[in-house]
Structures are given as C-alpha cells and as structure tokens.
Amino acid sequence: MKANVGTAALLLSACLCGARMLDASSTRTRAQSPILQLRGGQSADDEAVRAECIKKLNSFPMFCVVNSENNVVGLPNDKGGYDVTWYVDLEEAREILNVMIASSDVEDPGFKLSCTPLGNAFMICAGLTEHKSEEHGPQYLLKPARSVLTAEVEATLRAQLQQRGMADENTGWLLPVFLHDEFQTDALMPIFFSAAGFTQGWINAGRPVDEAPQQPLMMDIRMLMLAMQQDSAMRSKAQPVPSREAYQAAKELQV
Known part of the structure; x- marks a missing residue:
C-alpha cells in the first residue's frame, strides 16, 4: 500500500533509511539505535519520551479475557504454550470469551471480558517489561481485526520491520495503524487501526466521502512508536482513535 509523500510518509522513510545505515555500521552505533535503547540503558530524556509515547497509546483500549482474579488468560498454541x-476488535474478543467458557471443564470458570490500555499491552507484548515470551511459555500478542491483516498487509508490515532490522525480533504479532497527512490539524493527527476505520473517521469529521484518501499510510505500531520517539511534533499530535463501540465498552468495563 502506498501513500502520497508528506510528513508522516517522510517520518516512515527516515525510520527505514536509518535502519539501512545501522545495518552497515559498527556495533557501537547499533547499540545507540532507538529500538535497541528501548531495552534498557536509556537516558532520563529517553525514559521521559518513551513514557510520553506510552501514555498516548494508552488512550486506546485493547480487549482481553481475564479470570476471576483478573489475570489475562490465553488459548493453547501449537508450540505447547499459550497465546x-x-x-483491537471488541466482537472478536467476545467470541474468544465464549469459546473459553464453552470449552472449560468447570461450570463457571469465572472468565470475563476486560480491557487494557494499548500502551501497557504494547510494553508487555514487545518485551519491554518483565513479561517475556518463551518458546514453551505464554506468547504475548496484540491482534488486529481479522479483516485487516490480509496477506498483502502482512507482507508490507514485515518488509518494513525487516528494513528496520527487526525481522527476527518481536514479530510473532503485527498491528497495523493507518494515518494520512491530509487528515490532520496543527494539533492533531488521528491514528486508526483499519483502513475502514480511517475512512469512517474522515466522514465523522465532516469531510466529503469522495475526497477521502484511498490509500492511507500504513505502518506497524512499532514503526509508529519509533516515529513518535524521533519526532516531537508527531509525538504531540498522534492520537489513536477507537471505535465508538470500543470506547463505550471500555468505559463500562472500567466501572
């Protein structure tokens, strides 16, 4: 998927170009890359920037299934562990909840729907907290709506991550986000989690439907995180936008 060249596109290009330079540079230079800095050894300024980015992501709810003790529970995977x-999708989370309840050996397993702020879930799933995915242990995953992660989208996102030197790191999951330079103000750049959501957001903002960009810029959320870390304007303006249903459900679950 392509987009016209603008601020957001240039930020993504800068991230990818930086990766190519790092791949050809010394070990010392690689250790100073923003992605590797996420894993420790940050300066106070780096920590503050990351905290600001995570806070921005935390305005978006991610849905999960928890047990009676409010611990997130998963499903068995083919590696002998659990996913x-x-x-992202509220209805898919509800489907999984129903599957877990139906397959439980006890009459009332205590499973229920819950939500976690995206920034906190990202920290866990990207391995930036004490929660680490092991081969036969729990695999921590962020999942977009089924309709979003097509083969074409997956190939595009993996190519982006590979160019950034992240092909073999934290790629057990992919989470695309969508944005466009023509859909922003001086203070706000909305971030959507599907192309359809982007178009609906455009319409909700009162813009003519026939003028909606047909190919918004798409990137994995790791690339968005990197762009936000590298550019203060992007960090200030980026705003994840949940659907109305997801926003309302999150409010009810947090009561």
Whole structure:
C-alpha cells in the first residue's frame, strides 16, 4: 500500500533509511539505535519520551479475557504454550470469551471480558517489561481485526520491520495503524487501526466521502512508536482513535 509523500510518509522513510545505515555500521552505533535503547540503558530524556509515547497509546483500549482474579488468560498454541492475546476488535474478543467458557471443564470458570490500555499491552507484548515470551511459555500478542491483516498487509508490515532490522525480533504479532497527512490539524493527527476505520473517521469529521484518501499510510505500531520517539511534533499530535463501540465498552468495563 502506498501513500502520497508528506510528513508522516517522510517520518516512515527516515525510520527505514536509518535502519539501512545501522545495518552497515559498527556495533557501537547499533547499540545507540532507538529500538535497541528501548531495552534498557536509556537516558532520563529517553525514559521521559518513551513514557510520553506510552501514555498516548494508552488512550486506546485493547480487549482481553481475564479470570476471576483478573489475570489475562490465553488459548493453547501449537508450540505447547499459550497465546495471551489483546484484541483491537471488541466482537472478536467476545467470541474468544465464549469459546473459553464453552470449552472449560468447570461450570463457571469465572472468565470475563476486560480491557487494557494499548500502551501497557504494547510494553508487555514487545518485551519491554518483565513479561517475556518463551518458546514453551505464554506468547504475548496484540491482534488486529481479522479483516485487516490480509496477506498483502502482512507482507508490507514485515518488509518494513525487516528494513528496520527487526525481522527476527518481536514479530510473532503485527498491528497495523493507518494515518494520512491530509487528515490532520496543527494539533492533531488521528491514528486508526483499519483502513475502514480511517475512512469512517474522515466522514465523522465532516469531510466529503469522495475526497477521502484511498490509500492511507500504513505502518506497524512499532514503526509508529519509533516515529513518535524521533519526532516531537508527531509525538504531540498522534492520537489513536477507537471505535465508538470500543470506547463505550471500555468505559463500562472500567466501572
């Protein structure tokens, strides 16, 4: 998927170009890359920037299934462990909840729907907290809506991550986000989690439907995180936008 060249596109290009330079540079230079800095050894300024980015992501709810003790529970995977998953799509999370209840050996397993702020879930799933995915242990995953992660989208996102030197790191999951330079103000750049959501947001903002960009810029959320870290304007303006249903459900679940 392509987009016209603008601020957001240039930020993504800068991230990718930086990766190519790092791949050809010394070990010392690689250790100073923003992605690797996420894993420790940050300066106070780096920590503050990351905290600001996570706070921005935390305005978006991710849905999950928890037990009676409010611990997130997962489903068995083919590696002998469990996939502990946070879902963008509210209905998909409800489907998984029903599957877990139906397959439980006890009459009332105590499973229920819950939500976690995206920034916190990202920290867990990207391995930036004490929660680490092991081969036969829990795999922590962020999951977009089924209709979003097509083969074409997956190939595009993996190519982006590979160019950034992240092909073999934290790629057990992909979470695309969508944005466009023509859909922003001086103070706000809305971030959507599907192309359809982007178009609906455009319409909700009162813009003519026939003028909606047909190919919004798409990137994995790791690339968005990197762009936000590298550019203060992007960090200030980026605003994840949940659907009205997701926003309302999150409010009810947090009561």
